[in-house]
Amino acid sequence: MVPTAISQEDIVPVESVPIENNVPNDSVYFADVLVRGQPIFQIGSLAEIDARQRAATVNRRIASLLAQNQPLEQVSVNPDNPRKIATLQVNNRVLMTVTEQDAQDFGLEVDSLAQKWADQLNEAVDKPPLAIDVGQRLYGTVRQLIRNTIGNLPSIIGAIIVVGLTWGAATIVRYVAFTWAQQTEGDSSSEILIGRLSYGLVWVIGSVIALGVLGIDFAALLGALGLTSVAIGFSLKDVLSNYISGVILLAARPFRINDQVVIDVYEGTITQIQLRATTLKTYDGRLVYIPNQEVFQASIINNTASPxxxxxxxxxxxxxxxxxxxxxxxxxxxxxxxxxxxxxxxxxxxxxxxxxxxxxxxxxxxxxxxxxxxxxxxxxxxxxxxxxxxANIEMPTDIYTLVFRNSPNQRLI
Missing domain, CATH: 3.30.70.100 (Alpha-Beta Plaits)
Structure with a gap:
């Protein structure tokens, strides 16, 4: 099993290093160099060390570097021409030595083989496997979120308290406004409008206070929203038009609930006036939901405006x-x-x-x-x-008189 988290446990033990052939341990000629559990290339044995032991040492050094929080530099090649070797180094630490025996095994020059392995290591370190990369990013994000939540816990609690107080205040204000409207207006449409507007106004004020408690600059937020106001306006044009038209209709009151009206091609009784649409019940029992924008633009005949x-x-x-x-x-x-x-x-x-x-x-x-x-x-x-x-006054039907002029007398046989 290959661990997904990068820690000291990523050091691959000697027994888990894959080998090229299933041969006895004292006859292992090549072993894999691993980065995050993935084989990158193979190195061979030397006269003084087995391939598996050599790969285990290299893998341990790579894992220890990856486990550190500091950023990794690019793997560099340091040739030693007099000795006919080259070392691969990163962060001033030697990862491995490329010998003349390695060059003979792969049919390349020492410098060319060292540069090839360095490029493969750099690519493997810079581009980890998708699962490991996603796991690391998710782990870092969650950990940062937890830290931010704990650090902002007083602000979050304060914002929750403000939201709760806003809900209670909005409910009370809506009830008071609705009661006042019932006593003064006497019209259910105006009562609904006053209650909803007062409720929404309290929520706007409470939201601004809650954002301030969270440390969010409301002016900066409005500026950010202003950048997208054009796109929002185009996408929500019809919705906003209906709501604005609904507010105007509730304020102007061209009709009220239970009024019998003619709106465009629809005739019936008004059953409900909402901010988005007006509900009309036709005389044959059907319900028609008319968007307020269409109601606002149409000619309205109110048959019951007068008694x-x-x-x-x-x-x-x-x-x-x-x-x-x-x-x-x-x-x-x-x-x-x-x-x-x-x-x-x-x-x-x-x-x-x-x-x-x-x-x-x-x-x-x-x-x-x-x-x-x-x-x-x-x-x-x-x-x-x-x-x-x-009263013997006749009501005749339509009478048509047919007059034939200059018609010769003809005798039908």
Missing amino acids: RRRSSVIVGIDYDADIKEAQQVIYQAVNSIETVEKNPVPEILVQELAASTVNLEVRFWVDSRRTGFLTTTSIVTEAIKKALEQ
Whole structure:
């Protein structure tokens, strides 16, 4: 097993050094030089030392250097031409000696072989295996995080206390603001707006204080956010537009909850007003969620902004009928219905002289709610028809007269 942490335990014992061939111990000719458990190259035996013992010594020196916290220099080659050897050194320590026997074993010059091994060692030290590198980085990061956490523990505890106090204060302020809005505004939309804005304002103040306790410069944070404000603005443009439009709608109040409105192609009753979208329930029972940006840009018809709403009915009477009498009959019929408002009084106006009828427009005021509006209009229409029939005032249908000019008399056989 190859250890992942770099310590004195990384020194590879003699028994664990891999060998080239499965031969007796006294006949080992080559052994591997290891860096972090990975074989880099092989060195051979000398007259006075076995290859395995020689590699173990080199591996021990490499492991001891890697276990130190100080940075490692590049492996350098120091040739000794009179003796026909070269030494590999790092941090003023000799790692190994390249001899003439090594050069003969690999068919290279001493200096060339030494430089080749030095390059291989430098590459292995600078680029550790992925698993070892990731493990080292993770270990260092976690250890640094623990140290920072312990060092900043008072600030963290203080920030947590500030967050807790902010939550409590925001809850209390929202309750007080909502209660005050209920007593003064009398509109649920405004109450929701005031409660949410006060709650959010307290959280903004508390967040600034918590960041200060943690030692974060709020001005510097705003500057950093300013660098990315353009990208954030483009990516959250629609979301922010909906929220801003929602605040304006709640403040301007073109409609309230339970108002019956027409927004673009949708008509129904307002059931909920949120900062992002407005919920409308159509008269056939469907729920429509309209983004506040679309609501803000659309033309809004509020049918229940006033408690009363005018309705009208068109009635066609015969040309031979007395218009004044017909108006009097219609007025009495409309005025007898309890759900029709007495003030303003109903109006009966001559609207059009049609082809076969004189069209009268009957105007009257009723409850602005849709149910009362439709029901009363239907009752008025039925009462006008019955009253005109009882007064023997005809309501003819359209009559078309066909005139044939210059047509010769022909006899059909």
